[in-house]
Ligand code: G3P
């Protein structure tokens with residue numbers, strides 16, 4: 001069964017990484033949501049993709065140079081459409097509390113390592129997740145693979161997954177080294193035989209970010225464990241009409 005993850009929420013229909021994008025993803029029927037997490041200047045985990053505030057908010061500078069109070073005042077929706085001018089940057093805590101009303105909803109929480117606060121990112125976010133959520137249907141992913149070992153030390157039951165572009169040499173051995181139960185590759189180089197081999201080692205695979213119909217169809221046929229997509233409505237439609 002392939003879990004469809006709405007990448008940054010329903011990010012084609014709502015401003016990415018906002019509560020409105022997450023609520024829309026659930027309305028569409030997505031079984032999972034992918035979010036990006038970094039720390040504010042005062043160490044609060046917040047949900048936003050870029051290192052800087054410019055593209056998706058009314059602010060300037062970087063996320064980690066801005067206090068949580070100031071981040072909370074920013075408009076995180078107008079860049080997308082004036083209908084969303086009241087959207088703010090959510091805290092991770094807000095998203096976790098909201099997600100608790102959907103016990104089966106998967107959360108793929110990507111830790112974004114951009115800054116001087118990097119050492120605090122796992123130490124701050126993992127205890128919060130542990131406090132507000134069980135390990136069920138929860139994934140921590142990251143491009144910073146060694147950091148996944150920090151996550152594993154903090155909560156060994158939690159599923160972790162390295163994000164990567166291109167091909168890995170012996171991907172399952174690599175996952176084992178990182179104590180990761182899944183692999184999250186960029187989708188373009190993934191083949192059916194790789195998926196079969198990864199599955200034969202008991203490792204899960206969830207490609208990102210799959211937006212084209214032909215690739216969505218391929219990955220559903222090849223029975224990946226999940227896929228990240230900006231078009232969860234299309235992916236669900238294809239899946240339910242197969
Ligand atoms: O889940 C993978 C994907 O989110 C990684 O890329 O840049 O969209 O965070 P990015």
Ligand code: CA
Nearest residue numbers: 034035036110
């Ligand atoms: Ca991401």
